[in-house]
Amino acid sequence: QQQVKQSPQSLIVQKGGISIINCAYENTAFDYFPWYQQFPGKGPALLIAIRPDVSEKKEGRFTISFNKSAKQFSLHIMDSQPGDSATYFCAASKGDDKIIFGKGTRLHILP
């Protein structure tokens, strides 16, 4: 049973465009929703995270939108740049528990 479902599997966006990645979760006990960015051959690095008491969080060009009733959250990358090309993972956890990852989205930004 996949607790965190992520889509799309891959995404191609023109430079300057908006990249949107969606995730849905099942466990209402989750209280922490991070997004990770992973470059080839590297470990995942925390990009931005949100808690369920807010509906949106913005850090620079990266925004998380959170819909608690629908149990969905999404990552928006504004003004996408070639350097944003990477694999992005949404995730969820409760308290100090393990992180449950989505399967990842391979993002490619065309120059």
Added chain:
Amino acid sequence: NAGVMQNPRHLVRRRGQEARLRCSPMKGHSHVYWYRQLPEEGLKFMVYLQKENIIDESGMPKERFSAEFPKEGPSILRIQQVVRGDSAAYFCASSPRQGAGETQYFGPGTRLLVL
């Protein structure tokens, strides 16, 4: 201010051999998590340890896999009698304490290839 360190970065083993993966957490971090990433997949939790204690090993295969985090030294993930299906990237993460929203910092991973 070194981050999480893992070694070796790449490890090649033949079927039936043992693989030992090491993880040194960030300074001041006493909580270590191990994850496995299969090709084209997300990371999957394996085990959570604090110093000298295994807290949650619900993601560890019952056989051939073991983990420890001794009082001194790095955390070790040990895979005995490796099989081709063990080929994956193994990541560890560390955090300074328990608590909601605590960030886990990931190491660069060890890529294990079983021939």
